[in-house]
Amino acid sequence: MNEIKNIAEDTNYTAVDLGNLNDLMNYSLIHPVNKQKIEGKVFLKDACKLTGAEISFNSLAAKVEQGYFHIHNKNEETYIILKGHGFFQVDGKCFDIKEGSVIRVAPKGIRGIRNDSDDTMVYIVVQAKENSLEEYTTDDGSRVTFDPKW
């Protein structure tokens, strides 16, 4: 079974290594409520000390769907498909997804996902509180003088 490795950490950062992304199926976790084992999934919030989003890597074996549909209370979810192709369904409407597809779902959207390809599907889910982002990108960032050590 894979484990997240710490790379570097200090006051303003935490860096970890998940290993090769083709090996994500070797991660598993025990669902905290129903105690079932979920394979091919790894949450990053605790390992990386995230405070603004929960980010997970997820995988589905060939021709397999996530075994449930779900909604959220406060959080928007964004699905980013990295490998494979299949179907995504929200509120009864189903559409094709593939590598490079990005799907934002509002908390109340009833969502499900299926891998219809012959290989493992890999995708990232970003969970963040709906309407929590204020300023962003260049409005929130400032360039600073620097001295690269590489």
Add this chain to the structure above:
Amino acid sequence: MNEIKNIAEDTNYTAVDLGNLNDLMNYSLIHPVNKQKIEGKVFLKDACKLTGAEISFNSLAAKVEQGYFHIHNKNEETYIILKGHGFFQVDGKCFDIKEGSVIRVAPKGIRGIRNDSDDTMVYIVVQAKENSLEEYTTDDGSRVTFDPKW
């Protein structure tokens, strides 16, 4: 030049297609402040109507670094390395990164990144307001009955 394509949209979702992730270098944008062209970068907030995070796909050509270091005002950034290997530096400390590395940086961390591989480096950046996440994962989600259309 690549363009984001809309796949599907309704009240609770917006889905887009970025195309093959090996072709990210074909995206470019004009920096809103200094008006310089930035290649290999695509922001998703507007296209996907994100409200809790800004998410970007980024790429760096072989042996190339981002041309600046920067800090943020309110937002935490999380870098997810999808392809390639190189260096990441925060607050004067430099460490190795590669496919599968995930780095969380607090707003005030002075950060920079360099691709040291012979191929294009591809990475995602998630920008979310520091300390904005309240409940998450199973505490925020609920399973619902469903009728898959696939």
